[in-house]
Amino acid sequence: MADLTRLTAVETAAAIAAGDASAVEVTQAHLDRIAAVDGDVHAFLHVDTEGALAQAARVDAGELTGPLAGVPLAMKDVVVTKGVPTTVGSRMLEGWRPPYDATISTRLRDAGVVVLGKTNMDEFAMGSSTEHSAYGPTSNPWDLTRIPGGSGGGSAAAVAAYEAPLAVGTDTGGSIRQPASVTGTVGVKPTYGGVSRYGLVAFSSSLDQAGPCARTVLDAALLHEAMAGHDPADSTSIDAPVPPVVEAARRASVQGLRVAVVQELTGEGYEPGVQERFDEAVALLTELGATVTQVSCPHFAYALPAYYLIAPSEASSNLARFDSVRYGLRVGDDGQRSLEEVMSATRAAGFGPEVKRRIVLGTYALSSGYYDAYYGQAQKVRTLITRDFTAAFEQADVLVSPASPGVAFPLGAKLDDPLAMYRQDLATIPSNLYGGPAMSLPVGLSEGLPVGLQVMAPTMRDDLLYAVGGALEAALHDRWGGSLLASAPELEVPGA
Amino acid sequence: MTVPYDEALTRFEPVIGLETHVELGTASKMFCGCDTTFGAEPNTHTCPVCLGLPGALPVVNAQAIESTIRIGLALHCDIASWCRFARKNYFYPDMPKNFQTSQYDEPLCTDGYLDVDVTLEDGSTEVVRVPIERVHLEEDTGKSLHVGGATGRIHGASHSLVDYNRAGIPLVEIVTKPVVGTGARPAEVARAYVTELRDVLRGLGVSDVRMEQGSLRCDVNVSLNLPGQPWGTRSETKNVNSLRSVERAVRSEVERQSARLLGGERIVQETRHFSEDTGLSTSGRSKEEATDYRYFPEPDLVPVAPDPAEVERLRAALPDAPSVRRKRLTAELGLSALDSTAMVNAGVLDLVLATVEAGAPAAEARNWWLGPLAQAANARAVEAADLPITPAQVARVVELVADGSLTAGLARQVADGVLAGEGEPDAVVAARGLAVVSDEGALGEAVDAAIAAQPDAAGKVRAGKVQAVGALVGAVMKATRGQADASVVRRLLLERLGAEG
Numbered sequence: 003m004a005d006l007t008r009l010t011a012v013e014t015a016a017a018i019a020a021g022d023a024s025a026v027e028v029t030q031a032h033l034d035r036i037a038a039v040d041g042d043v044h045a046f047l048h049v050d051t052e053g054a055l056a057q058a059a060r061v062d063a064g065e066l067t068g069p070l071a072g073v074p075l076a077m078k079d080v081v082v083t084k085g086v087p088t089t090v091g092s093r094m095l096e097g098w099r100p101p102y103d104a105t106i107s108t109r110l111r112d113a114g115v116v117v118l119g120k121t122n123m124d125e126f127a128m129g130s131s132t133e134h135s136a137y138g139p140t141s142n143p144w145d146l147t148r149i150p151g152g153s154g155g156g157s158a159a160a161v162a163a164y165e166a167p168l169a170v171g172t173d174t175g176g177s178i179r180q181p182a183s184v185t186g187t188v189g190v191k192p193t194y195g196g197v198s199r200y201g202l203v204a205f206s207s208s209l210d211q212a213g214p215c216a217r218t219v220l221d222a223a224l225l226h227e228a229m230a231g232h233d234p235a236d237s238t239s240i241d242a243p244v245p246p247v248v249e250a251a252r253r254a255s256v257q258g259l260r261v262a263v264v265q266e267l268t269g270e271g272y273e274p275g276v277q278e279r280f281d282e283a284v285a286l287l288t289e290l291g292a293t294v295t296q297v298s299c300p301h302f303a304y305a306l307p308a309y310y311l312i313a314p315s316e317a318s319s320n321l322a323r324f325d326s327v328r329y330g331l332r333v334g335d336d337g338q339r340s341l342e343e344v345m346s347a348t349r350a351a352g353f354g355p356e357v358k359r360r361i362v363l364g365t366y367a368l369s370s371g372y373y374d375a376y377y378g379q380a381q382k383v384r385t386l387i388t389r390d391f392t393a394a395f396e397q398a399d400v401l402v403s404p405a406s407p408g409v410a411f412p413l414g415a416k417l418d419d420p421l422a423m424y425r426q427d428l429a430t431i432p433s434n435l436y437g438g439p440a441m442s443l444p445v446g447l448s449e450g451l452p453v454g455l456q457v458m459a460p461t462m463r464d465d466l467l468y469a470v471g472g473a474l475e476a477a478l479h480d481r482w483g484g485s486l487l488a489s490a491p492e493l494e495v496p497g498a
Numbered sequence: 499m500t501v502p503y504d505e506a507l508t509r510f511e512p513v514i515g516l517e518t519h520v521e522l523g524t525a526s527k528m529f530c531g532c533d534t535t536f537g538a539e540p541n542t543h544t545c546p547v548c549l550g551l552p553g554a555l556p557v558v559n560a561q562a563i564e565s566t567i568r569i570g571l572a573l574h575c576d577i578a579s580w581c582r583f584a585r586k587n588y589f590y591p592d593m594p595k596n597f598q599t600s601q602y603d604e605p606l607c608t609d610g611y612l613d614v615d616v617t618l619e620d621g622s623t624e625v626v627r628v629p630i631e632r633v634h635l636e637e638d639t640g641k642s643l644h645v646g647g648a649t650g651r652i653h654g655a656s657h658s659l660v661d662y663n664r665a666g667i668p669l670v671e672i673v674t675k676p677v678v679g680t681g682a683r684p685a686e687v688a689r690a691y692v693t694e695l696r697d698v699l700r701g702l703g704v705s706d707v708r709m710e711q712g713s714l715r716c717d718v719n720v721s722l723n724l725p726g727q728p729w730g731t732r733s734e735t736k737n738v739n740s741l742r743s744v745e746r747a748v749r750s751e752v753e754r755q756s757a758r759l760l761g762g763e764r765i766v767q768e769t770r771h772f773s774e775d776t777g778l779s780t781s782g783r784s785k786e787e788a789t790d791y792r793y794f795p796e797p798d799l800v801p802v803a804p805d806p807a808e809v810e811r812l813r814a815a816l817p818d819a820p821s822v823r824r825k826r827l828t829a830e831l832g833l834s835a836l837d838s839t840a841m842v843n844a845g846v847l848d849l850v851l852a853t854v855e856a857g858a859p860a861a862e863a864r865n866w867w868l869g870p871l872a873q874a875a876n877a878r879a880v881e882a883a884d885l886p887i888t889p890a891q892v893a894r895v896v897e898l899v900a901d902g903s904l905t906a907g908l909a910r911q912v913a914d915g916v917l918a919g920e921g922e923p924d925a926v927v928a929a930r931g932l933a934v935v936s937d938e939g940a941l942g943e944a945v946d947a948a949i950a951a952q953p954d955a956a957g958k959v960r961a962g963k964v965q966a967v968g969a970l971v972g973a974v975m976k977a978t979r980g981q982a983d984a985s986v987v988r989r990l991l992l993e994r995l996g997a998e999g
Contacts (some may be wrong), residue, residue: 082553095552102546104553205551207797236555239801316797319585320597323550327660341658345589368587368792377794 007164011073011221014167018061023289025058025072027269029116031223032074036118044140045150045160047079048087049119061114069224071114071348076160076169079120080127081212082201083107090125090203091135091153094324094331094352105233106170106212107478113228118166121156125354126321127151127177127205131428133417134356140277142185144451144490148410151181151426157215158185162494168225169215172204175309176406176430178213179442183405183454186224186444186486188471189215191430193435194463195240197226198233204320206313209236209434217487219443219471223251226464254472256290261470262297262398264458264495267429277447280404283445283455283474287402290473297397299390302432304383309431310424311367311380317357318364324352346385359420371456384435391436395460400470403429405442405454433458441467443475444486452486503749504682512684513729514748515719517627518672518695521638522565523705527666529556529599529635536711540661548666550594555798558583561605562668565704566635567804569670570607571813573630575911578606580803583635583796585769588789592640592660598673600636606802607633612692613726613823616686621839628691629675632956638965640665670704670767676719684720685748690733692716692744695773697820697848709739709882716744718772720751722759730755731765735779738772741845741881746777754779789954827851831860844872844881852889858896866892874917875921887916894923907980908932933985938990941974942981945990946971961997966992 006028008016017023033051040046054074060323063073077083080090089095105112110117125327132155142150143163150159155167158181171178182189187349197212204210204285230244234360263284270279288294326332326348334347353361367376393446394401407428416422433440438461442454455474459466479485501509527534546554569578584602610630615623622662634652641664663744665820670696680687696707696714707714716739716928721732733755738747755765770779780882818826824847828838831854840845846867867882871892876883895912898904904912904927915926927933935941958966967988 082551090551090552098552100551100553102551104555200555201553204798235557237557237798315794319587319597319794320793322587322589323552323594325589325596326590327591328549328594329551339590342589363794368794370790370792373792373794 066114124131182287314364574606575610605634856893
């Protein structure tokens, strides 16, 4: 059998089902790959060798079946996994082994998916470069001196570096799509409420959404389908059938589809190379039978400031529970200090600077006397952005934009400039505020680095993303003679 | 300087306000499936949700919503057609998430009232209408136990223990509007209001309303102003946990504030802690440095939108108000006005009526609640309603006496057992072995022994002085520790002594 780590998820599952490879062999191949390259990439915070091999053995024993049985997956460390360390990229939860499983952890395990380990991320999912991880940054497999995006840089890098064919990410303002964009992978933020949030360590409850990362559109669809569906343990989970994402990915057609370019998400602020690849991809959509128009969403200009009030406000409350009393880090409990002093010392030591910045920002925005001017105003903007989407979807079936304003930037380049870092999510944030689904998929290179195109669809029309993504991907693969990732430089493997 | 209550109220006009917290009697907690039974081993009724573990999410208890709507309807409130939960943010270790999921500017029920009977000095009653501002739903906190300090408060304690069994129990907060015009009787009105509210809640069956277990808790607001002047600055006395204390808290606050005002001092807006022991309150944190709770709508929960048809169905199914029920039942049972007044004064009328409804004859129910149970309440310094025995349990004891399973004396022991937390009456009978002994063979020995021990009495009976048998019956009862059926003992004694009963 060829290198098992180069297979897609679909190919992997087929090989296991046909008996060409065992799930244990597949898992071992990926564990070996991680051992070989993760010293450089640092996609993983924890590799669960034992758990992964045990799960693979269950698949080989025929206990677990399904379209993803035996397929390895990298889990973002924001997803709670019973008995397996879950740190959220923070010192605050170093060593914490949760006593319960997130709904998606349970669903994926029951589907026979093999969780290899937990991936690196910006602390509490706050960041766009994975440099805010308390455990050191992840490198972009295309260029180890560059960032892999964030907050889910670990998940995207693991997929791009062939350490796993699939990964789970979470997307509050772009944390799945922007890393996908800069690593040449496919990342999808499903409709808010489409995938259960039960067991995701909350950053911003009204925006957080878990979704798939993969190397192909069809692989992403299969993972999306395995994760999605109503969960009674999450009140905000939508009680409706999962949109037919796999069928749409297989159909892969944009024939007759109305596509609109969002004027506010192009041009100024986007790197010329990114804009060029985007324009070419849009032209390709026309060739493939789509009708392409322009649409204006005037309030998108206020999306970033509204987001940076709503998300930190919710975060300031969600992160209050990390107080050293019940779990996680405890600092300064010497029998002399008061409870408040221990709480304060713990939070001072346990949270990194970006998390503190956002807690302070959110606390301020919710303060009596400022609430209406900040949080209240931001919620109004959110309503206006939703109206922009609703109006745009009267003219078009899907909207498109570059997924990220630029290609992967060098590690450290924006660490001292929070606003520049925040602007990485310019194009991705509107969908979070609205709640609709959005995808980033690779459409070419600029300066030798991947460029992503974003597709946005109405709520619960996640299938449209896969129809567009599938069609574009097929046409681009024809044009390139293979996947974009195949053109990425090989990582050095010791002893190879 | 102190100013007596009555005198203070000749100079000042009181404004009172009451915030009452009621733990609902739902089987599971507000946002998770954990058991709500009181008194379990600490931290055994917990799960990721009510422990606030990272990633856990709440789901609203539909029964709690329904109970809150029923409370609102019983208090003549408007029921919101759409409302949200809100987060109240503050740090405290007994609150697992460091925010309380509560309601803020969108309460489920608003703008109602409760009519309460206040007894005047001449024994007549006057109806006072207490306006209700809001009824909202929230979750209870855990319970902290501060160890090693003198006061039981966190100050001076060496360490604290936290029990999260209570964390997440559904809690309804009922807030009055400022109650004005209570004249010389603000304390009495406050007590009558909480009493009536408790009866309403008990009638709805939404809570066991046990103040001593904390399932009904009161905060009392008091301010004083000179006639014709704007309202004064108010104090809020927390944790007033008995009806008597509600009255005492208002009384002591009227006395304290009037003394300050007459002494030329100002009233500080503050939270005060009430001591059940002294009946006085002490200053807590000042409201002038009040916490900013940073309320905002709870994003983890979808809005609550009660179906109007369902609300109407609940309204139609409400039980009679306690006052209506009281009038109906006292009339049906033919209780005299005097009897009713005695029972009202002892705070047992509703208990008697409930006992009758549970199947006991009115006279028996009355005797139990005005007799041994009133004594037990006195001995424990609690209200009869707060005794750990229910009307249904009392009715069962009465039934056991009626069917001959218990003697009157044994019945008292069974009631004692229930009060001591030994379980249901039948369980106490079984555990304590309190069944009546009417087996003649088993009693024969004790009867013979009594005759032998008291030859004089036996002689009198033989001589036809039948009333002398009482002493012998007493001896047998004593020897059998009250478990003998006295009528059987009497018959056996008379048979053996050749006398006719």
